[in-house]
Amino acid sequence: MDLLEFARGPALQFAALVLVAGTIWRIVGIVMLREKPDYSEPRASGGYLAALKVIWTRAFTADAFKKATLYPKIMAYGMHAGLFATVFLFTPHIVFFEGWTGFDWPGLPNSIIFFIGVATVVSGVALLVRRMTSPVLKLISNFDDYFSWFVTMLPLVTGLLIPVRALFRYEDLLAIHILSVCLMLVWLPFGKLGHTFLVFITRGTTGMVFERRGAKT
Amino acid sequence: MKYTPTVGEILQAKGVSRRGFLKYCATTASLLALPPSMIPRIAAAIENARRPSVIWLSFQECTGCTESLTRSASPTVEGLIFDAISLDYHHTLQAAAGDQAEAARHAAMEENDGAYLVLVDGSIPMGNPGFSTIAGISNVDMLLDTVKGAAAVVAIGSCAAFGGLPGANPNPTGAVGVQDLVKDKPVVNVPGCPPIPTVMTAVLAQFLTFGTIPDLDKHGRPLAYFGNTIHDRCYRRPFYEQGKFAESFDDEGAKAGWCLYKLGCKGPTTYNACATVKWNQGTSFPIESGHPCLGCSEPKFWDKGGFYQPLSTGHFGSGATVAGAAVAGVALGVAAATAGKRRQDKYTKEA
Numbered sequence: 262m263d264l265l266e267f268a269r270g271p272a273l274q275f276a277a278l279v280l281v282a283g284t285i286w287r288i289v290g291i292v293m294l295r296e297k298p299d300y301s302e303p304r305a306s307g308g309y310l311a312a313l314k315v316i317w318t319r320a321f322t323a324d325a326f327k328k329a330t331l332y333p334k335i336m337a338y339g340m341h342a343g344l345f346a347t348v349f350l351f352t353p354h355i356v357f358f359e360g361w362t363g364f365d366w367p368g369l370p371n372s373i374i375f376f377i378g379v380a381t382v383v384s385g386v387a388l389l390v391r392r393m394t395s396p397v398l399k400l401i402s403n404f405d406d407y408f409s410w411f412v413t414m415l416p417l418v419t420g421l422l423i424p425v426r427a428l429f430r431y432e433d434l435l436a437i438h439i440l441s442v443c444l445m446l447v448w449l450p451f452g453k454l455g456h457t458f459l460v461f462i463t464r465g466t467t468g469m470v471f472e473r474r475g476a477k478t
Numbered sequence: 479m480k481y482t483p484t485v486g487e488i489l490q491a492k493g494v495s496r497r498g499f500l501k502y503c504a505t506t507a508s509l510l511a512l513p514p515s516m517i518p519r520i521a522a523a524i525e526n527a528r529r530p531s532v533i534w535l536s537f538q539e540c541t542g543c544t545e546s547l548t549r550s551a552s553p554t555v556e557g558l559i560f561d562a563i564s565l566d567y568h569h570t571l572q573a574a575a576g577d578q579a580e581a582a583r584h585a586a587m588e589e590n591d592g593a594y595l596v597l598v599d600g601s602i603p604m605g606n607p608g609f610s611t612i613a614g615i616s617n618v619d620m621l622l623d624t625v626k627g628a629a630a631v632v633a634i635g636s637c638a639a640f641g642g643l644p645g646a647n648p649n650p651t652g653a654v655g656v657q658d659l660v661k662d663k664p665v666v667n668v669p670g671c672p673p674i675p676t677v678m679t680a681v682l683a684q685f686l687t688f689g690t691i692p693d694l695d696k697h698g699r700p701l702a703y704f705g706n707t708i709h710d711r712c713y714r715r716p717f718y719e720q721g722k723f724a725e726s727f728d729d730e731g732a733k734a735g736w737c738l739y740k741l742g743c744k745g746p747t748t749y750n751a752c753a754t755v756k757w758n759q760g761t762s763f764p765i766e767s768g769h770p771c772l773g774c775s776e777p778k779f780w781d782k783g784g785f786y787q788p789l790s791t792g793h794f795g796s797g798a799t800v801a802g803a804a805v806a807g808v809a810l811g812v813a814a815a816t817a818g819k820r821r822q823d824k825y826t827k828e829a
Contacts (some may be wrong), residue, residue, distance in 0.1 A: 265747065266782065270793045277792075281800055282807035289811025295819050352721050353790035356740055360791035370721040431707055432747040439792075 268439035276443035283450030304475030315468025343381025415441040486525030523687035531594035534568040539600030543635035546672035591627040605652030639667035646780035667698040671774035708745035711753035742786035744773030
């Protein structure tokens with residue numbers, strides 16, 4: 262078994278199993294947690310509409326913080342949009358998802374994906390520099406933050422190396438790229454990358470609680 | 479002593495023009511990535527070379543490699559070069575059979591001790607010597623006996639190089655390639671199913687010219703031919719970059735000659751010269767004919783997933799395994815939440 266066979270086979274299988282088990286473990290564990298007793302009189306019902314409202318409004322910055330957070334907001338949105346495009350709009354990736362789910366969709370030309378990939382890495386680096394230079398962010402950052410950044414950027418960088426055949430042969434670069442994705446998938450449920458599946462659950466819960474308490478959302 | 483004609487004399491007798499011969503030498507120099515100044519040297523070496531003795535051993539194979547090398551629409555310079563070697567033993571092509579054939583092999587080995595080439599096509603079964611025998615001799619015994627006095631060994635085709643189809647999972651005969659058994663002689667792998675005839679003759683040309691084997695890659699293949707992927711040299715590569723893919727064998731994309739990646743093309747991971755040297759006197763190669771590359775010059779290409787399964791498809795195993803992981807996730811989540819509640823209760827009571 263060569264490195265590429267290992268990456269596409271056992272490594273990807275293992276990563277997929279850890280991702281599925283870990284994600285469900287985290288979600289079930291959180292959903293089943295005992296709720297704190299709410300002794301105050303509810304100001305509103307705090308239903309799912311409140312949850313949806315906060316999921317939507319939290320996507321935008323409050324006016325008071327707009328100026329201060331403009332730079333990281335642009336970089337963060339740029340990075341997330343770039344990640345989405347490189348993962349879901351690159352044809353070999355679409356073929357991968359099609360093999361898994363049976364669905365396919367149109368992709369973008371490789372040159373555009375390559376450009377987006379480079380821009381995504383640049384925005385990721387910009388965010389890391391900010392985290393490492395801002396006194397407040399530096400103080401509240403821990404291993405999880407840096408490692409989550411690392412496992413997110415690694416598949417991007419290894420993926421960008423493939424078309425330029427840098428350092429290794431194509432099949433070895435592809436294997437390294439897939440292995441880096443496996444590392445990210447294994448880490449995803451357990452670290453801060455868990456926001457991939459928790460972001461809407463936590464924001465929705467916040468919305469429901471805040472509405473019950475009469476907070477402006 | 480019997481007069482042995484030179485290759486040049488034989489080619490002249492066969493009617494090959496000087497121009498045609500030099501053209502072949504220039505092509506060979508180009509393919510081997512040698513400077514133009516080496517063309518006269520190649521020409522002189524090939525012209526003046528005595529017919530090298532070649533012993534061709536065929537083991538677990540389909541004769542496709544021999545077909546590839548011998549079948550040509552019209553006599554080519556490569557073909558004549560093959561006529562010009564002293565092919566002293568070849569099951570399919572020789573007239574002799576049985577004891578006479580074996581006597582010819584032994585005679586060639588004795589007369590050319592240390593100087594003859596052994597060409598092998600087909601894999602060698604190690605599961606049971608009786609799986610494949612010639613004149614009552616097992617393949618492994620014949621190979622090891624024949625290579626003792628050889629100058630070099632050339633494994634022709636993917637079976638001889640890596641085990642090929644006989645070595646595919648579950649490998650019922652325990653098939654192995656030549657390089658797995660021959661450790662004390664230079665072994666050149668010319669894989670492919672079948673390999674390109676020009677690559678074969680160029681390896682011989684290099685041996686005749688320099689007395690050495692070419693530079694090899696990690697799989698023992700000549701770098702001059704196996705240094706680039708099919709994908710890197712494919713004329714359909716621009717379509718890959720533009721994101722234009724054939725979705726089926728008869729759609730508009732296929733008719734327009736778009737990239738065959740989605741139809742399972744293994745070009746990106748396959749090292750061979752098909753896209754540059756091509757087949758049938760440079761007419762075309764499989765992708766040019768509308769079929770994805772199967773990756774036939776790569777080790778274990780039969781076992782690397784389906785031929786029509788795209789390269790980036792993952793191998794996740796069964797859905798039942800994933801379902802099992804989901805169930806395990808639910809169990810772990812319930813256990814974690816229950817443990818959390820118990821801990822909460824304990825601290826609440828203590829407080």
